[in-house]
Amino acid sequence: xxxxxxxxxxxxxxxxxxxxxxxxxxxxxxxxxxxxxxxxxxxxxxxxxxxxxxxxxxxxxxxxxxxxxxxxxxxxxxxxxxxxxxxxxxxxxxxxxxxxxxxxxxxxxxxxxxxxxxxxxxxxxxxxxxxxxxxxxxxxxxxxxxxxxxxxxxxxxxxxxxxxxxxxxxxxxxxxxxxxxxxxxxxxxxxxxxxxxxxxxxxxxxxxxxxxxxxxxxxxxxxxxxxxxxxxxxxxxxxxxxxxxxxxxxxxxxxxxxxxxxxxxxxxxxxxxxxxxxxxxxxxxxxxxxxxxxxxxxxxxxxxxxxxxxxxxxxxxxxxxxxxxxxxxxxxxxxxxxxxxxxxxxxxxxxxxxxxxxxxxxxxxxxxxxxxxxxxxxxxxxxxxxxxxxxxxxxxxxxxxxxxxxxxxxxxxxxxxxxxxxxxxxxxxxxxx
Numbered sequence: 001x002x003x004x005x006x007x008x009x010x011x012x013x014x015x016x017x018x019x020x021x022x023x024x025x026x027x028x029x030x031x032x033x034x035x036x037x038x039x040x041x042x043x044x045x046x047x048x049x050x051x052x053x054x055x056x057x058x059x060x061x062x063x064x065x066x067x068x069x070x071x072x073x074x075x076x077x078x079x080x081x082x083x084x085x086x087x088x089x090x091x092x093x094x095x096x097x098x099x100x101x102x103x104x105x106x107x108x109x110x111x112x113x114x115x116x117x118x119x120x121x122x123x124x125x126x127x128x129x130x131x132x133x134x135x136x137x138x139x140x141x142x143x144x145x146x147x148x149x150x151x152x153x154x155x156x157x158x159x160x161x162x163x164x165x166x167x168x169x170x171x172x173x174x175x176x177x178x179x180x181x182x183x184x185x186x187x188x189x190x191x192x193x194x195x196x197x198x199x200x201x202x203x204x205x206x207x208x209x210x211x212x213x214x215x216x217x218x219x220x221x222x223x224x225x226x227x228x229x230x231x232x233x234x235x236x237x238x239x240x241x242x243x244x245x246x247x248x249x250x251x252x253x254x255x256x257x258x259x260x261x262x263x264x265x266x267x268x269x270x271x272x273x274x275x276x277x278x279x280x281x282x283x284x285x286x287x288x289x290x291x292x293x294x295x296x297x298x299x300x301x302x303x304x305x306x307x308x309x310x311x312x313x314x315x316x317x318x319x320x321x322x323x324x325x326x327x328x329x330x331x332x333x334x335x336x337x338x339x340x341x342x343x344x345x346x347x348x349x350x351x352x353x354x355x356x357x358x359x360x361x362x363x364x365x366x367x368x369x370x371x372x373x374x375x376x377x378x379x380x381x382x383x384x385x386x387x388x389x390x391x392x393x394x395x396x397x398x399x400x401x402x403x404x405x406x407x408x409x410x411x412x413x414x415x416x417x418x419x420x421x422x423x424x425x426x427x428x429x430x431x432x433x
Contacts, residue, residue, distance in 0.1 A: 042070035131274020139163035139398025154179035156200040172214035174202035221258035225251035245281025283386030289352030305350030320348035332363035400428035
């Protein structure tokens, strides 16, 4: 086998390829590059190496390769031997190469948590969507619940609410509808696997559509989102059910297009901004506060602060779960930092109360202060019923105000980094008992 040295490529050389980087799960790193050389012909370069602890340096820096004409790629019987060689990587490039690896997240998402909790008694599953029409300032809230009570028949129900500027909010309920099948059946009896989500005779809520009808409201909306899920609660809480209830936002920067009819009046929507979120657990918290705010075109803030409804945890201070996404990056970097801090130190603090509640905390050299106000004339009070029969009242507003101040530590002082003042487009609520 000869030695091949590949130098720089010309600016007009076109290449495309793929890589498989799985040194731990599959014990291999594969390369497949198709390119047009300076002679005008297309070639394919293939390589494979199997990293091993017995010889880490050689196995990571030496890549056996094969170079062949591209036209042979689909003609396996007539492939010529092609050229073979050995491509060597410089040792000093390995740290940056390893740092570029991105480990795939668990396939278990907020939607798959449904399989962990929906089939059990004493469980509550919630699908909700909140968004604002930027043209009219109207806020919308669509809330869907699957309730499996401690005693009684499982059922689905929910409500839809419209928050218009300078008018009292309108809220209308649908259901309850008894859940088909036994208490251990899947949601809605036999829901097509390609359409996971909430399905009832009155409403449908999936990752791609919202449809439903009440006495006053009818809606038919398409949903689109191209960003990663926002895990407000730690992912481990979804996977291992470590908390009484969990919250996540599968579509954190969603867009809604379609129409809503209120008492026969058409309210068209085009690219309204908001989010689709999920809750699963034993029921609602003892008391809580929640915020979703699109702070600007590239920044979204999600906050949940709550006191658990379990008797042993009810007297503890509220836990705070906060995620700020800016330009595709989430802060704090650890999804547990806002709730637990580091070794119990540095935990964020929240005060869920009406009409104004606050959250403060710092992590990773930054400090945040969030102040949320729910105007009395722009909020609704909705009665909640947990699977065990206990009740709570949720005060919700899709036209709330939010003031957010982000600071950065410089030396021994905090310096202002960014301030957002959102008026009438924040989505927020406070739950009390």
